[in-house]
Amino acid sequence: MSSGNRPRIRAAGRTRGVPEATVARLPVYLRALHALADAGHDTVSSEELAVAAGVNSAKLRKDLSHLGSYGTRGVGYEVALLVDQISRALGLTQRWAVVLVGVGNLGHALAGYAGFASRGFRIAALFDADAERVGERIAGQDVRHIDDLDRVVAEEQVSIGVIATPADAAQEVADRLVEAGVTSILNFAPCVLQVPDGVDVRKVDLALELQILSFHEQRKADSAGTVTPLPASHVDAREVVGQ
Numbered sequence: 001m002s003s004g005n006r007p008r009i010r011a012a013g014r015t016r017g018v019p020e021a022t023v024a025r026l027p028v029y030l031r032a033l034h035a036l037a038d039a040g041h042d043t044v045s046s047e048e049l050a051v052a053a054g055v056n057s058a059k060l061r062k063d064l065s066h067l068g069s070y071g072t073r074g075v076g077y078e079v080a081l082l083v084d085q086i087s088r089a090l091g092l093t094q095r096w097a098v099v100l101v102g103v104g105n106l107g108h109a110l111a112g113y114a115g116f117a118s119r120g121f122r123i124a125a126l127f128d129a130d131a132e133r134v135g136e137r138i139a140g141q142d143v144r145h146i147d148d149l150d151r152v153v154a155e156e157q158v159s160i161g162v163i164a165t166p167a168d169a170a171q172e173v174a175d176r177l178v179e180a181g182v183t184s185i186l187n188f189a190p191c192v193l194q195v196p197d198g199v200d201v202r203k204v205d206l207a208l209e210l211q212i213l214s215f216h217e218q219r220k221a222d223s224a225g226t227v228t229p230l231p232a233s234h235v236d237a238r239e240v241v242g243q
């Protein structure tokens with residue numbers, strides 16, 4: 001990443017003093033806490049919350065200590081208070097406007113996903129470069145032309161952009177988003193984006209997750225001595241390794 005003039009809040013894997021790995025677990029705790037609240041729990045022990053979130057309890061206590069939340073001996077954590085603390089830390093006390101670029105197969109599914117709204121995000125606009133898609137109505141929104149991006153980002157005060165275009169268009173789209181004023185990007189395209197300092201990028205790659213599971217399956221098969229590998233002609237190594 002190049003260096004820019006914008007102030008940075010991150011140093012050595014930490015964001016405002018909270019390790020990145022902790023930040024990544026906070027939404028998981030929040031989801032578990034919402035489920036506990038829905039089930040009528042007012043308090044929760046670190047052990048119970050750790051089980052609900054699928055982490056170990058020592059890690060959970062350490063994570064929550066970064067938010068200044070230590071719980072009460074013999075009682076645990078107040079569920080409502082912890083929801084509030086984590087929501088504040090994650091910036092979820094305001095509703096963030098998000099734009100989605102690329103309204104093909106994946107973009108359609110994302111545009112219609114109700115989970116964004118329930119977790120504090122508002123899809124402000126949908127964009128595509130294909131004139132045939134412009135004007136199409138999806139989940140209550142008209143698809144707009146990408147050339148309207150600057151205006152909409154400014155008008156709607158958008159800071160988060162989602163890219164669901166093919167990989168070969170993603171860098172150009174990222175550049176346009178940054179130029180328009182977007183400072184966080186969620187990238188679904190299988191490529192690495194170059195962005196200036198001050199812009200955060202998160203990548204979602206289901207194929208990569210499957211490859212990690214395939215690693216574990218291979219390990220299990222190797223130790224059981226059960227699986228005969230496919231002939232090399234069945235797998236294009238460039239696709240597997242390089243995406």
Ligand SMILES: NC(=O)c1ccc[n+]([C@@H]2O[C@H](COP(=O)([O-])OP(=O)(O)OC[C@H]3O[C@@H](n4cnc5c(N)ncnc54)[C@H](O)[C@@H]3O)[C@@H](O)[C@H]2O)c1
Binds near residue numbers: 102103106172187207
């Ligand atoms: N992250 C994941 O797990 C995951 C899963 C599935 C697909 N993908 C990726 O998501 C992306 C979209 O997949 P898809 O199946 O929806 O593709 P698609 O071809 O159906 O849709 C892509 C859309 O992007 C639009 N587009 C292309 N260039 C553009 C540009 N410069 N500006 C604006 N819009 C532009 C196209 O007009 C099209 O509507 C691909 O990169 C694909 O590899 C990722």
